[in-house]
Every structure is written in C-alpha cells, then in structure tokens.
Amino acid sequence: MSTIICHSFPAWDTPYVKSTLELITRMSATHRVIFLDYPYTWKDYFSNPHAPKKNMLGGEVRMIETEFGTIEVYNSGPIIPTQWINQPNLFDALMKVNAHLVKPTIDRILKTVNTADVQVINAFNPVFGWYTRKFWKGIPVTYYAYDDLSSTPWAGKWGKTYEGKFLKEVEKVIVSSEGLKKKFDQLHPQVSCVKNGVNLSLFKPDFLHKAKKKLGYVGAFDERIDLELLEQVALAYPDYLIEILGPVKTTSDLPGNVIFLGSCPQDQIKDVVRDWNVCLIPFRKTPFTQSIYPLKINEYLALGKPVVSTDFADLSDFDEVVRISSDTETFIKGIHREKRSDNRLKKAKRIDFASKNSWEARSQEFLQALAS
Template sequence: MNNILCFSHLQWNFVYQRPQHLLTRFAKQNKVFYFEEPRSGLSDFYELKLQDGISIIQMFLSDDCENRNLRLKKLVNKILADQHISNYYCWYYTPMALEYTSHLKPAVTIYDSMDELSAFRFAPPQLLELEEQLFKKADIVFTGGYTLYQAKKNRHHNIHPFPSSIDKEHFLAARRNTPDPQDQKNIPHPRLGFYGVIDERFDIELLREIAFSRPDWHFVIIGPVVKIDKKDLPKAQNIHYLGPKKYSELPDYMRHWDIAMVMFAINESTEFISPTKTPEYLAAGLPVISTPIKDVIKPYGEANLVYIADSADSFIAYAEKELTKKCRKKWLMKVDDFLANESWDNTFEKMNLLINNVKKSSQKYV
C-alpha cells in the first residue's frame, strides 16, 4: 500500500467530480491524503479528517503575508512527520502547489491536468511557469480530455488522455420512478435542466435569450455560483436557481427533467473542457443539447447522441424537436451501447496500470 499525497485547487466537498471519482478508487489500494488549497486562519496549523476513505487535509495560515510559501513548506513537513509518511507518491491537480512542495522527493510524481487552469478567471500569473516546472518534474501526465491532450501532448514523454467518465449505476437511477424533490415539484413542465458550477464558463446570455423567447419553458439550474456576481445571472419567472445539491441527490432531480443542457459559453476558459455531465445526462436517459464544446462535439455530437446548438435559435429548435417525441427507445439503446465500456472503474484501472509501470529509477516507463 502506497501513500499518495494529492495537492488540489478544489475543496473536497465543493462539487463531486473527477478527483473524487478517481481518488476514492485509488484509496481502496492506497492511503490517500488530499491537500486542499491553504486558507486563512488565526495561526499556522492544519486539520485532518477522514471522509470517503480519504484523509482530507485543510491547511490554515495566519494573515501575515511574509514567507507564505516557506511557512506552508514547514506545515507540509509537519503533516508528513505527524502521519509518519516517509515514502509516497505526489499527485498534482494544481501546479501552484509546487510553490511549497517542490522540496518533496516522491517515488512517483503524477500530474492530472483536468482543466486548462491558466484560462480560468483570477488565474495566478505564475501558473504557466509553475506548470512548465511540473511537466519537468512529473513522471506521468494525464489530461481531462482529448482537446487538452492535443494541446499538451508534446510537452511530456508519458502523457495520456482520460476524458470524463461515468458512474453509470448512480445515474441510471434517474430512469426509475422517484418522488420529485420538494424544491422542484411545483415547477411546471417542460423542464430544461443544468447542474454544475456556475462561473465564467456558464453561458448566461444564452440562458437569458432562450428563457425570454420561451416563457412557457422552465429552466432548472443546480449548482454553486462562484467567481461571478449573482446579480449578473438572468432573472425570470421561468428560471429557477435551486443552489448546490449533493451528488447523491442529482438523479432524483434529473428524473423529472425533460431535457438536459450543457450550457457553456465559447471562450478561452471552455476551449479545453470535457464536461463530466455529458455522459451523466445520457446515462440518466435524458436528451442533451450542448453548445459547441469540442470534447462534446467529438465524440457525442458526431455519434448523434447529443444536439450541438451554436445559437439560441438552434437550441430552441432542437428542444422543440425533442419535446414532440413520443418514444426514445432506439436512441436510448444507442446511448447504452455507446456507454457500455465507459466507467470510472475502467479509467482507474488504466491509470493505475500506467502509474505502476513508471520506472522512477530510470525516469522511463514501459
């Protein structure tokens, strides 16, 4: 059993997504320590709690800005000493963690590049330089999609694309009869739903235009609002913001939607994304309409599993087409065939094999 130190830009309980899916599986064979981004505290200290088989570490720093990275380095060293960790792997989701972990000497260094973080709003200016250092330090690199892989494949000798996968059994529950959640049951149909982080990637103007054009359609939006002002979100009687929901609750909401939306704006922050929600929506048995995100067009759009709408007019036209359908049995069979071999379990197995094949002593892989 190996120790895995994971350094992430995401809080464990923020949204259940790629890190949680993968690391809970790695935790069945390893001891996983998940380091969240440092936060402000009254002094320099850390807290450790067990959840989902993971040791989640929250590091706190006093507001004194001096020697921040040196103090974090000392805090990381203390954690390793307190937990009696001497041999370990390092797994990075953010290159920013190198500022206080570059001194560590892991047996294997893994970089899971799930997004192009440098394109996100408020990205630190030093992120690109630190990512270049991480590429040099890493023994193996994964990318969160094929578009991101194409952009980074020449930067490392051992890089592999692993796009968003799926926990099928979890979302198949949305095909069964379940009660409509209390905060959704009084919303009229047809319902067009979206869940995910609502930030600079979310297409606010598209939602505004469609909701205005079709006042009899109702739009259910689930997820936390971050990095944008809530005042900028479109407001209308047919737009319903239900806030964040637990991962376990999502199928109950989706069961009572008519159409699912991948409603991302086309900008630099979405150029390389591979939305996890796409296969999740499909597994739930929902027709999906997406903006032209590259990793949705290929493979889902090309396989005629997802509508690709490049304007409000085309989005409305596809929705009208779906709302008149009486039967989706053939389409659903096609979806199930397409998703048959897709699972986070399979992704874990492939990643684990590649990691185990890394030969640290020679910096080569087999």
C-alpha cells in the same frame, strides 16, 4: 499493495463532485490511498464553513471508509493567504514559508510508507507542487490537470507560471480532455488522457417517470454560461421552466422562467433531473471551456435524458448521443427536435453509452496511465 499519495487542490470536505476524489476513492479498492488535503489558509480557518478546523490544528488522520476502501486524509496546518499578492518576490518568499508549513505533514506521511513502492499524484496544485517538490525525496510525481489553469480566473495570476516550471519536474501528466492533451503534448513528453466519468449507482434511469415541461442545467452558474443563449432559450420556451441546479457564481438578468435551485448533494441530483425534458450545456466557447470535458454530460446520459450542447469543446465522443449546436438558432431547434423525437430506443442508447464511462472504468484507465 502499492501506495498512492494524492497532493490535492480539490478539498475533501467541499460538497461538490470532484473528479480527483471520484478517482482516488475507487483506487482505494486495490491500493493504499493517502490524501494530502487542500492547503487551507488562516482566512479559511475563520471564514470557510467547510474547513476541517479540528484537523487543521494537529488533529488525527481521518480514516474515511468508502464503499471501495479506506482513504487516509491528512490536513496540514493553516498557511498564509497569497492570492492578493502581485509582486513575484513577495509571492515567492511567502510560498517558501507556506511550503515549510506543509512539510511536517509530508514528513509525517512519508514515515508511514515504503518510498520504493509509492507514487504521488499532484491534483491540479502546481504552485505547491513546485515549492514542495524536494520534500517528496525522489518519489515519482504525476501531474493531474482537469482544467486549463492559465484560463481560470482564480488561478491565472500565478498558476500558469508555476505550472510551466512544475512540468519540468514531473514524470508524467494525466489530463481529462482532448483539448488539454493537445496543450500538454507540446509541454511534456508523456501525457495521457483519462476523461471524466459518472457514478452509475446514483444515476439510474426511471423509464416510468414523466418529465414536467422543464429544461435544465446541472453545474456551477458562472462565467462559462452563455447568458444570451440562455435568455433566447427562455424566450423561445415561455411555457417551460428552465432550472439551474448548482451554485450561482455570477449575476444575471434572465426571464422569469429561469429558476435557480442552488446546490444539492450528488445523490439528490437525479430527483431533479428526471423532471427535465431536455438537459442543457449552454457553455460559451472560450479558451477555458475548450479544454473542458463536462462531468454532467455522462450524468445526463446515464439517466437516459436528451442532451443539447454548444460546441464549446471537442465533443466528438458524443456525436451519436448528444445534439451539438454551433449557434443559438440550432441550439433552440435542437431542443425542440430532441423533445419531439425522444423514445425508449434513444434512451437505451444513451444509457449504454454512459455505462461505459463509469468512474470505476476511468479509475482503471488512470492506474494504467500511472503504470505505463
């Protein structure tokens, strides 16, 4: 059994759906999987409610038993916060210190593996990838990118610079959307695309349940959302509730029938979404969203729900099962048409489509890309 080490930006303990964790969890069925967790800072130690404080201070390796296999979770000690820094020389100096704070954990991991039969996946963490690159002692590294780092508000300052440098050091690149593949094809000779999937065991359709005059969106309510579009939808459907299920990260002044439910565990999403007549993806069209393959789209479809989306990215995979709209008028009309024309045959078609996009299938695609 070969070993996969995931040097991760997504944290193990935050309560959000993360493609990185979904993929490596399923890899654990056939591989030894070691997870080098998010590099928490001292600020996180004192203020982040999800930070595994005990493990950050020299705790034991966590052996996480999943339904597929065991994940070995390692945490490095707290590092120095650097997001506030604007001076390149100071950033470089402190990141070198941070890399050496992480090095003992990398050394600890490497003592447990056969370096001739192991691969490293750097999951969207190019800054640390660059500064720790020599610590992996020649083990092949694959960069996994699931967003356009240069367009993300939280990483744009340093991410673009170090992603470009790190790409010259990695053996392969795996991305999650066609938009990202177009970008990285110009930057690296070996790029594969493995799109996001769905946890079919949690998103089982209920044909007997009746919707309740509701529309809805699952996901973070942030800068991706087209607020003007959502306002017009709310005004066009005043007798419908429009529910937002996810963390609220931006302020808004929307009509009173737009309801914010906050976040909930992944296994409770179905209980909310099954009440919706139509599921929405009201994203703006920006450089950032053009590279997104939304996790929620297959979740909606797995439940058999009609979906109306803006044309924020290349969604050609979904032409036959999702109504894609180019403007506000067609988006609003699309909701009406999807409500009116929904039937068992269409539900079955959506469910069948989603069944081919399980995380199990995506994990196998990812492993094939690693092996190619």
